[in-house]
Amino acid sequence: xxxxxxxxxxxxxxxxxxxxxxxxxxxxxxxxxxxxxxxxxxxxxxxxxxxxxxxxxxxxxxxxxxxxxxxxxxxxxxxxxxxxxxxxxxxxxxxxxxxxxxxxxxxxxxxxxxxxxxxxxxxxxxxxxxxxxxxxxxxxxxxxxxxxxxxxxxxxxxxxxxxxxxxxxxxxxxxxxxxxxxxxxxxxxxxxxxxxxxxxxxxxxxxxxxxxxxxxxxxxxxxxxxxxxxxxxxxxxxxxxxxxxxxxxxxxxxxxxxxxxxxxxxxxxxxxxxxxxxxxxxxxxxxxxxxxxxxxxxxxxxxxxxxxxxxxxxxxxxxxxxxxxxxxxxxxxxxxxxxxxxx
Ligand SMILES: Nc1ncnc2c1ncn2[C@@H]1O[C@H](COP(=O)(O)OP(=O)(O)OP(=O)(O)O)[C@@H](O)[C@H]1O
Ligand code: SF4
Ligand SMILES: [Mg+2]
Numbered sequence: 001x002x003x004x005x006x007x008x009x010x011x012x013x014x015x016x017x018x019x020x021x022x023x024x025x026x027x028x029x030x031x032x033x034x035x036x037x038x039x040x041x042x043x044x045x046x047x048x049x050x051x052x053x054x055x056x057x058x059x060x061x062x063x064x065x066x067x068x069x070x071x072x073x074x075x076x077x078x079x080x081x082x083x084x085x086x087x088x089x090x091x092x093x094x095x096x097x098x099x100x101x102x103x104x105x106x107x108x109x110x111x112x113x114x115x116x117x118x119x120x121x122x123x124x125x126x127x128x129x130x131x132x133x134x135x136x137x138x139x140x141x142x143x144x145x146x147x148x149x150x151x152x153x154x155x156x157x158x159x160x161x162x163x164x165x166x167x168x169x170x171x172x173x174x175x176x177x178x179x180x181x182x183x184x185x186x187x188x189x190x191x192x193x194x195x196x197x198x199x200x201x202x203x204x205x206x207x208x209x210x211x212x213x214x215x216x217x218x219x220x221x222x223x224x225x226x227x228x229x230x231x232x233x234x235x236x237x238x239x240x241x242x243x244x245x246x247x248x249x250x251x252x253x254x255x256x257x258x259x260x261x262x263x264x265x266x267x268x269x270x271x272x273x274x275x276x277x278x279x280x281x282x283x284x285x286x287x288x289x290x291x292x293x294x295x296x297x298x299x300x301x302x303x304x305x306x307x308x309x310x311x312x313x314x315x316x317x318x319x320x321x322x323x324x325x326x327x328x329x330x331x332x333x334x335x336x337x338x339x340x341x342x343x
Contacts (some may be wrong), residue, residue: 005032006178006211007056007075013068014051014060021284025051027235035178038205038212040222040243042258043232046280049215053181056080056213057098058088075179094124097172101184103164107156113167114140114152117174124175139170143200162193166200173204180205183215198225220262223247228316231255234280234291241317249336251311252319253296256335290322298323298331311340 014026026048033039041049054060056073058080073080080091092098100106108116117136121127127135133152140148143166156164165185172180182201186194202225205212214222222229222243229246231239231254239252250256257276278295281287290296290303303322311324322328324340331337 004034006035007033007073009052009056010072010074012052012055012071012073014048014055014071015066015068017064017066018284024283024286025235026055027283027286029232029235029237031230031237031240033179033211033213035211036205036209038202038214038225038227040214040216040226040229041232042216042219042222042229044217044258044276044280046283047232048235049217049232050183053098053183053213053215056181057092057096058083059098090124093120093172093177094126094175095177096179096181097175097177098181098183099165099168099172099185101187103161103168103188104156106168107164107171109156112153112155113159113170116167117152117171120171120174126175135174136170139174140167142173142204143167143170145170161189162196165189165193165197169197169200169204173208173210176208177210179211179213181213181215184217185214186221187216187218194221201225218262219246219258231258234286235283236291236320238292238321239319241313245314245317249313249317250319251313251317251324251336251340252292252321253298253323253333253335254292255319256333257295290320298333300328309342311342313340 010030012026012029016023016025029052031039043049055067067081071081075095083091114136117139118132121132121135122129137148137152140152145151145163145166159167186197189197198221201212204210214226216222226243228242229240230237231246231252233254239246239250239255246255250259260274261276276295281291281294287293289305290308293299293303300322308320308322310318310320312318323331323333323337
């Protein structure tokens with residue numbers, strides 16, 4: 001893994017103009033991604049995961065969407081938000097690829113899957129037709145599709161859900177992109193197939209040194225693959241850290257609640273699964289203070305009034321919660337408190 005970030009997202013703010021008002025879907029997201037790294041973005045439905053991913057790929061329609069002017073998405077130092085359409089076309093698929101939850105909807109139903117891989121290579125001028133045909137079969141074999149030569153001639157509906165997801169990964173990785181964005185790649189699959197797809201992404205990432213941005217609502221999915229985790233709530237990062245920091249020394253009540261809501265194979269003492277009560281705030285009129293205040297059992301007066309500052313616990317591990325302020329009352333919590341440095 002390289003220390004030099006491949007991608008740097010700085011203060012990304014995305015809104016949608018609707019009849020009801022301006023939906024502030026992403027409210028100041030900043031993070032970086034290095035070559036060979038797997039960064040997981042985890043949060044409940046509607047917290048801005050897909051909108052952020054689409055912003056990275058230039059897939060948002062503006063209007064109704066608006067990316068605020070101070071936002072920056074630097075790919076190898078260049079702000080992709082200033083790309084013209086031709087630059088986006090060169091970037092998508094070749095530098096950065098994306099796989100989606102619903103492979104059937106994402107694949108072209110009228111083209112054989114091998115042909116879909118070939119087209120990707122040809123569009124980016126990376127191979128002749130005959131070389132692309134050979135590479136398509138190699139890619140299908142790489143993602144574990146048996147009898148790849150025969151399967152290359154088949155259409156998406158002739159594949160099972162898990163196999164279709166493998167095909168999508170083959171298409172996404174055919175041009176050897178430096179970044180793979182996987183938006184809920186396993187949500188539609190059953191648990192065993194889910195684990196196989198995650199193992200496949202992990203193996204390919206190790207082999208090809210691709211940086212992976214893995215988006216999911218389920219912390220359980222990323223336990224075995226993520227190097228770092230961003231916990232996102234209501235369009236903001238509320239905690240970030242290494243995989244071990246998030247799983248074993250998390251500091252934010254929302255991270256703790258998320259962890260309690262997923263099955264954990266690594267725990268010896270089995271705890272009862274608990275869903276998070278309440279709903280996220282309205283993003284048309286987000287609260288002035290902590291966005292989690294309405295659902296947090298440790299909520300204090302200040303939480304409703306002022307947004308908590310970022311508190312750093314170690315390089316790379318930080319969270320936004322008033323419980324870590326030196327003046328916070330001495331609550332007993334099931335996660336660690338205090339000793340942070342206010343940023
Ligand atoms: N085209 C749109 N018009 C208005 N609001 C939108 C639009 N697209 C997304 N949003 C809003 O932006 C917010 C973030 O949506 P996003 O799709 O990023 O959520 P998500 O975190 O990916 O959720 P999920 O886990 O359900 O996929 C949501 O409140 C959503 O309603
Ligand atoms: S800032 Fe307050 S409301 Fe928000 S998570 Fe921390 S304790 Fe809970
Ligand atoms: Mg989504």
